[in-house]
Amino acid sequence: MRDDASISTKYLDPQVLNQIQHLEVKARMIVAGYLAGLHKSPYHGFSVEFAEHREYVPGDELKHLDWKVYAKSDRFYIKQYEEETNFRAHILLDTSESMLFQSDKSLPSKLEYGKCIAASLAYLIQQQQDAVGLYPFHHKIYKTIQPSTHRNKLMDMMRVLENPEIGKDTNVGPVLQQVAGQVGRRGIVILISDLFNPPKRFQEGLAQLIAKRHDVIVFHLFDRAELTFPFERLTKFEGLEKYDDLLLDPRPLRKAYLEEVEQFTSEIRRVCLKTRADYTLVDTATKLDVVLSTYLSTRAGEKKGA
Amino acid sequence: MEFASPTMLLVGGALAVLIPVLIQLFNRTRFQITQWAAMEFLLAALKKTRKRVRLENLLLLLLRILVLAFVALMLARPSIEGSVPLPQKTHLVVVLDNSYSTGARTDGREAFERAKDLIEASINAPEFVDGSAISLFLTSETLADYGRDDDERTRDEDDEGDETDDVDVEYDPEQEEVALRRIRDLRAQLEAARETLDAAEEAYEEERGRDTPQSQRLARLQEEIDEAQAEIEIYTRRLADSQAELIQLRQGAPDTAPRGDDGDVRIDPAALSTTERETVMRKLRDAELSLVPADWGITFSLVEKALESSAEAFESKQVVVVTDMQAINFPEAEDSEDVDAYRDQLEGIVEAAGGTSSGLVRFVDVGGFALNRTLVDVQPSDHVVGVGVPIKLTVTVANYSRMEGTGTAAQNTFRLRYSIDGGRERDLPPIEDVRPGQTRTVELADALPPFNTPGTYVIEVMVDEDDDDLPVDNRRAFVIEVRDAIEVLAVDGSPGRNPVESELFYFNLAVPFVSNLEELRNDPSYVPKTVVRARSTTVDNIVGINFYDYDVVLLANVQAMPPSTVSQLARYVEAGGSVVVTLGRHIDRLFYNETMFQSGLMPVRVGEPIFPPENESAVSIEPVRPWHRSVADMAEHDEMDPNAQQLTPVRVYQAWGVEWPEVERRELRRIVDLMREDESGRPHPLLFGSRLGRGEVVVYTSPLDGRWRQHDPFERGNNFMATRSYVKFWHEMLYALADTGSDFAHLKVGEAYRRPISADEFSQNNFIFPPGANPEDLSSGEQVTLRNQTGTEQAHAYRGELYFADTHELGAYTVRIFQHRDALRALVRDVIEDEPGVESVVRRELVEQVTNLLLNYAEQPGDARREALEELLADSLEGAEMEPVRQALASRLYASSEPLLARSAEEEENGGARVITDRFAVNLDTVGSDLRRIDEDWFNELHEELPVTLRSIAEEEGEQEESFVPQRSRIWKFVAMVLLIFLAVEMLLATVLTRRQR
Structure with missing residues (x-):
């Protein structure tokens, strides 16, 4: 890991990241950079933690016996580790057309950014010996990679992420419901999407996930331009997904547009708050450590709560 | 709206x-x-x-x-x-050509009126809001310039009464008058210098064009040219100074310093220039055509000053020149110096206007004309005419029309009429067939009937005015003096033992010969009646002679004369008499160089003889001033060499050189030069003269007899005086000298009437009556005061000058001098008091004059006169240095030979006052009558690269109707x-x- 530790934190910058082609490399860079930047953080060395002891029952693997305890007490105790909590993370990545929007060539598109989040989280999670699964979707989940701690699975994930299927429509609500149905065990659901859907539908899906006691992290992705609407000249807006082109003068619209966006995001935020989902608004210029921190704090909270 | x-x-x-x-x-x-x-x-x-x-x-x-x-x-x-609303504050400078040619009618309207309408429309145009300014300049002087309308000036002062209180107006109309006069004088001097220059240059070119040019002569001519140029320079500078002074004076004038409501005083330089719209409008309406030719140089320099003085106040400046585009106002194509000067002036204006945008200077052409017939000149054969001698007229007419007329004009016939003293008009023989563009000079022999009564007559000649668009140049006037005879007193300085030996032998043969030189010239068989009446005397008999009985006094080889006679003679010349001096071998050089020179009767001192009798070689003689009447015709009709146009070669056997004065107050007028130079390279004059007061002195430096007795006087090639030329010469000379007044009596319009006044004409009551006024009705005349009684250099010491500037009407003016003793007394006192720095010699001379005058007016002879004089002197003269003067006067009072005494009886008939009447004629300078317009190509070439445009008045008037923006130059800015x-x-x-x- 010495090599990785030497990698600078600059790879957390989406602008820098945007120049790297290979997703797996990207993910490693991000995680390595993140960890390098956090070497004094309280999360340091959390990877495999001792949880408790329990009495040996036949069938348990012998390698987990705590021989020191046996020497003291002459009893067989099994060391129970974190990994054995069987933590599962489900990453849901929106690959609908709207995610392709990229206002600035130096910044990644929303999809690119989402892929980075997904890949780096997957990498990080697997590094922690947890299981991670991937569910790319647009109007439906078109590919499922079941959570696994296996490295081969991670490579599969990367491959899927490299070649996402772009959908013409988004259906966050039904997708969430579908996930809630599929995923039996309790875990962390990480949703990466611009959520360009009616918030009500989103709320319904979210509610089902919560009902199954999943921890939900929402990364609400925006392009910087979508949040600031920086257009000064007459502009022709080419609609993504189902929308037609629109030629208009953006200046008089800005105020109303920003109001609309604000209203939308606050609604989403409200929904998340209500369902105790973790909500993070991210734009494509945001450094990735924010994303990773969000995940890890959630992870820590989950552990405490467990 | x-x-x-x-x-x-x-x-x-x-x-x-x-x-x-x-x-x-x-x-x-x-x-x-x-x-x-x-x-x-x-x-x-x-x-x-x-x-x-x-x-x-x-x-x-x-x-x-x-x-x-x-x-x-x-x-x-x-x-x-x-x-x-106004786009910009504009300073519009309008130059209005008011020379008389703009009075020509086109389409039934005077171009001048049309131009005025155009300017008025410009002034009223919406472009000119408050803050814009207009300066109006006229190119020619008009009557209105001279503050004649005193009422108007007073009214202006009243109108502005309160506003002017806080402004210290120091305006003295008299000073303005003085400045104006000075300007005119300078202009006249400038003109004379230019003439000299032209003549010299012409002669120079001619000499150079010869096969064998004489380098000496060339050098001398070059010298003359340089002198004339230097003079021109000086006069030009003085003129500019005087104009600046005038401008300053006028800035204080109440009606040229209008104040706007904002209290901002805007002053424009010329009297006719003003920035106040109302004032400009009034000035414009009052502007009159002037008969004086346009002076563009001065007008342009005033324009430049006006633009400079308004440097900061305006956003844009523009000059509009409204003129009839006469070619005479522009430099001729070949004359590059004039072109340069003209362009320099325009460039100055452009610079002062601070711009180079096109149309900055706009010429507006108001010309266009049809028919103009002009009476260019009328000259009598002589201005002094004998009683009963028919008068011949030389008439020059020009048909300046640019096309064939209709009616009488179609026949190109000039029908002439004349009137005498404003009497009935009579016909003169018509001049036939003068086509458009032609000028014709015709001699009309016996045109006028002989006069039988001596006196001064004004004769006016007119051309029929039918079908003439410019009638103003159709008449001319001149003054002739009819005399019984020209009286000549010939003083023989070397009578000899018999008449043939007399100095006057040939003179006496020549002078009674003819009365009509033209007949003599053309018809050898002509038997003349004599009009020159010569009386011979000797120096011994000269004391007691009243010189005033003679028109000319000839001093032929006179050795010397008593000083009293010399001073009498000098006073006689100052009063208008003339003296001819011939220098023979008997003359006493000391007498001529001291007594005669100091009295003013010799313009220069006599030097060494330059041609001793032994030297018989011929010398060339040339007329330096061929326009002098005494030699003008000689040059033309020299019988020695009819083709040479010069008095060369002739032989002169003896002549006196002259000592060229370094600094000479008296004007030396060389008439004929000898081609013999001294060390300094100056040729000696054979014939020269100078003015002294009203009279003239002519000196001939060779004897009248010479060696004539050895030759047949009528033999050709002997001496130029030994021919009929001799006879002619003396007649021309005597006529010219008898006629000294005619120089003063014929003026161009606008030229000041200025006549040296003799001491016995001193008066405070001098009136001049313009044409049409009745000389008996004093209210119709203009009172003129004597100018500069103590004199200037030009006016020859103390003699005053009768000066009248306002000669803006054509025709004959009458001068009347009413002379009273009281007026004289006051005048003398004033002069002495006003001039504390007057030299004592001047005082002495002045007192001498007073003495003469008192004698003239004395009611009783004898001691009473002396008392009166003593009383006056006690009043007037104080100071020790006057004592010898007083004594000298006292001794002179008893000189019974005083000629003035004889006149008193005659004056007493006039109620104590002596009335002197004089006349002069004012004629148009017809230089502007030739309505030749400047060629458009030449105009464009002349104004190349200058922001000057030319537009016709029709275009301008059209633009008044619907112009896009006020000035094209501003369009881009706008x-x-x-x-x-x-x-x-x-x-x-x-x-x-x-x-x-x-």
Whole structure:
């Protein structure tokens, strides 16, 4: 890991990241950079933690016996580790057309950014010996990679992420419901999407996930331009997904547009708050450590709560 | 509301609608393209704001339309009851050509009136709001210049009464008058110097053109040219100084310093120039045609000064020259110096106006004419005429028409008439067939009937005025003096033992010979009647002779004379007499160089004889002043060498050299030069003269007899005096000298009448009656005062000058001098008191004059006269240095031979006052009558690279109706301004709208 530790934190910058082609490399860079930047953080060395002891029952693997305890007490105790909590993370990545929007060539598109989040989280999670699964979707989940701690699975994930299927429509609500149905065990659901859907539908899906006691992290992705609407000249807006082109003068619209966006995001935020989902608004210029921190704090909270 | 250019309103309105729409459409073609994901929000926002955006767009369109509509409105130059918007504060300098040629009628209207209308329209044009200024200059002097309308000036002062209180106006009309006179004098001197220069240059060119040019002569001519140029330079500078002074004087004048409501005093240099619109309008309406030729040089320099003085106050300046484009006002094509000077002046104006935009100087052509017939000149054979001698006239007429006329004009016949002293008009023989463009000089023998009564007559000659667009140049007047005889007193300095040996032998043969030189010239068989009456005497008998009985006194080889006789003679010349001195071998050089020189009877001192009798070689003689009457015809009709046009070669056997004075107050007028030079390279004059008071002295440096007795006097090639030329010469000379007054009596219009006044004419009551006024009615005359009684250098010491500047009417003027003793007494006292620095010698001379005058007026002879004189002197003269003067006077009082004494009886008949009547004629300078217009190509070449445009008055008048902007030179500025406004409004709108969004 010495090599990785030497990698600078600059790879957390989406602008820098945007120049790297290979997703797996990207993910490693991000995680390595993140960890390098956090070497004094309280999360340091959390990877495999001792949880408790329990009495040996036949069938348990012998390698987990705590021989020191046996020497003291002459009893067989099994060391129970974190990994054995069987933590599962489900990453849901929106690959609908709207995610392709990229206002600035130096910044990644929303999809690119989402892929980075997904890949780096997957990498990080697997590094922690947890299981991670991937569910790319647009109007439906078109590919499922079941959570696994296996490295081969991670490579599969990367491959899927490299070649996402772009959908013409988004259906966050039904997708969430579908996930809630599929995923039996309790875990962390990480949703990466611009959520360009009616918030009500989103709320319904979210509610089902919560009902199954999943921890939900929402990364609400925006392009910087979508949040600031920086257009000064007459502009022709080419609609993504189902929308037609629109030629208009953006200046008089800005105020109303920003109001609309604000209203939308606050609604989403409200929904998340209500369902105790973790909500993070991210734009494509945001450094990735924010994303990773969000995940890890959630992870820590989950552990405490467990 | 009225619009000066309604078309602009239409055009502007259309633009106002079109341009914003076009902008909108144009903008819609220029947009950026971007993909957009958050379309939902955009649509929602659009839905929410659609109404407001639409409203805003409408407002924007409306504003744009309004801006353009406003601009269009401005361009249309609306006016609401006199209040007018102005693009710029303009200083408009208008030069109005008021020379008489602009009085020519075209299409039934005088060009001058048309020009005035045009200027009036310009002044009333909406471009000129308050703050703009107009200066009006006339190119020629007019009567109105001279403050003649005192009433008007008083009225102005009243009008402005309160406002002028805080302004210290130091304005003295008299000073202005003085300055004006000085300017005129300088102009006259300048003119004379130019003539000299021209003549010298002509002679120089001629000499150079010969096969064997004489280097000495060339050098001398070059010297003359240099001198004349230096003189011109001096006069020009003085003229400029005087004009500046005049301008300063006039700045204090009440009616040239109008004040605007803002209290801002704007002063323009010339009297006729003013920035106040009302005043300009009044001046414009009052402006009259002048008969004086236009003086463009001076007008342009005034224009330049006016522009300079208004340097900062105005945003734009423009010069408009309204003229009939006579070629005479512009330099001729080949004369590069004049061209340079002219261009320099225009460049000065352009610089003063601070711009080079085209149309800065605009010539407006008011010319265009049809028919003009002109009486160029009428000259009698002599201005002094014997009783009963028929008068021959030389008439020059010119047909300056540019096309064949109709009616009588079609026959190109000049029908001439004349009148004597304003009496009945009589016909003269007509001059036939003078085609357009032709000039013809015709001699009309026996044109006028002989006069039988001696006296002064004014004769006016007229050309028929039918079918003439410019009648003002159709008449001329001249004055002739009819005499019984020309009385000559010949003093023989070397009588000899018999008549043949007499110095006067040949003179006496020659002078009674003819009365009509023309007949002599043309018809050898002519038997003349004599008009020159010569009386011979000797020096011994000279004391006691009354010189005033003679027109000319000839001193032939006189050795010397008593000093008293010399001073009598000098006074006689100053009063108008003439003296001819011939220098033979008997003369006493000391006498001539001391007594005669100091009395003024010798212009220079006599030097060494330059041709001793032994030397018989011929010398060449040339007329230096061929225009002098005594030699003018000689040059033309020299019988020795009819083709040479010169008095060369002839033989002169003896002549005296002269000592050239270094500094000479007296003017030396060389008439004929000898081609023999001294060390300094100066040729000695054979014949020269100078003015002394009203009279003239002519000196001939060779004896009258010479070696004549050895030759047949009528033999050719002997001596130029030994021929008929000799006879002619003496007659020309005597006529010229008898006629010294005619120089003063014939003036060009505008030229000042200035006549040296003799001491016995001193008076405070001098009147001049313009043509048409009755000399018996004193109220119709103009009182003139004596000028400069103590004299200037030009006026020859103490003699005063009768001066009258206001000669702006054509015809004969009458001068009447009413002489009273009381007036004289007061005058003398004034002079002495006013001039404390007068030299004592001048006082002495003055007192001498008083003595003479008192004798003239004495009621009783003897001691009473002396008492009267003593009383006057006690009053007038104080100081020890006057004692010898007094004594000298006392001794002179008893000189019974005083000729003035004889006149007193005659004057007593006139109620104690002596009335002297004189006349002079004022004629047009017809140089402007040739309505030859400047060639357009030449005009363009002349103004190449200068911001000068030429437009016809028709174009200008058209432009008054619908002009786009006031001046073309400003159009780009104006357009730029409009664009700037538009841009500013656009930017303002953009910022306001976007700020609201943020």
